[in-house]
Amino acid sequence: MVSFKLLILCAIIGVALSVPQGSNRKNQSKENARRKASQPSQIVEDSDEELTDQCPEPNGYFADAEQCDKYYDCRDGVITEKLCPDGMVFNDFSSEYEKCDLPFNIDCSTRPKLQKPDPSLHCRRKNGYFSHEEPNVCDKFYYCVDGKFNMITCPDGLVYNENAGICSWPDEAKRKGCSSGDVFQFQCPKVNETFGLTHPRYADPEDCQFFYVCINGDTPRRNGCKLGQVFDERQSRCEWARKVPECADWYKGQLTDEELDRLENPPTTARPSGNAPSRRKKPHRPSQRHAEEEA
Incomplete structure (x- = not known):
């Protein structure tokens, strides 16, 4: 009987002792899981910090x-x-x-930030191409090198294109105050494209040497004839001034009749005929004896 009671007492003590141990393990597992959960974010942060101070490649x-x-x-x-x-x-x-x-x-759309500008006279930054300060001065711009400027004027009929850094047609540059209408003061007449030309031409009312090409019938571009010629509106092409009555005297005071004639009928340079003797000297070939002496 004593032995049976002793066995029951030992079992009770064993169960009592096992409960705290299981509870400690459970609490320890929760603590380990909490620590593990916090480790990945720390690793990412450390990795990001290292990337900002490291080269993508060694060189x-x-x-x-x-x-x-x-x-x-x-x-x-x-x-x-x-x-x-x-x-x-x-x-x-x-x-x-x-x-x-x-x-x-360069395409800077994905990294648009720039250093603080260091401007000087006519130069918004120390280097580059910059439009004229007056918004209505469309054909002039500045080329700046180390803060020193050089003003450049576009060819007649073109304006400075701020997006490309070159001279362009006004309709391509798309600058406010520098449209085709603003620059040329010319409006393309309305045409019926079914019967008319896609890009009709019109004489410049102020200058016989120039004319306008209306792109798609509504966007003017100014073009010019070569020296000595004027635009013939009847034929819609350039022609020698003497052949266009309304512009026959356009070059008077600028070119003489002799100069106009030479432009229209340039002198031809006579080419030597096939039987003409050649003026080229024949190459001197050293004799065999001379060659042996040199050897």
């Missing part, structure tokens, strides 16, 4: 992700931050080359 030149004129020079894994000259942007066509270029040649 090369790499564009900044946000600023178009900033780039990085990597040498043996050591990164150096650099800036292009003010007004230029980094050309990332190849990581092998360190090249700063004009903004017109």
Whole structure:
């Protein structure tokens, strides 16, 4: 009887002792799971911090992700931050080359930030092409190098294109105040395209040498005839001035009749006939004896 009671008492004590141990394991498991859950975010943060200070490749030149004129020079894994000259942007066509270029040649839409400008007279930045300060001066612009400007005038009929950095037709440049109507003061007459020309031509009412081509019948572009010629509206082409009665005297005071005649009938240069003796000297060939002596 005593033995049976002793067995029951031992069982009760064993159960009592096993409960705290199971509870501790459960609490320990929860703590381990909490710690593991916190580790991945810490690893990501550390990885991001390392990426900003590391080169994508051990050697090369790499564009900044946000600023178009900033780039990085990597040498043996050591990164150096650099800036292009003010007004230029980094050309990332190849990581092998360190090249700063004009903004017109590079797409900066995904990294639009730029360094603070350093302007000077006529130059909004130290380097680049810039339109004239007066919005109605469409055919003049400035080319700036290291803060020093040079003014350039577009050919007649063209305006400065701010998006391309070149001279363009007004309808291509699309500048406010520099449209075809603003520049030329000419409106294309309405035409019936069913019976008319797609790009009809019209004489410039102020200048016999020039005419307008109306693209698709409504957008004027100014063109000119070569020196000595005028636009013949009847034939819709350039013709020698003397053949167009209303413009026959257009070049009077500018060119003499003799000069106009030479332009219309340029002198021809006579070519030597096939039987004419050649003036080229025959090459001198050394005699065999002379060749042996030299040898």
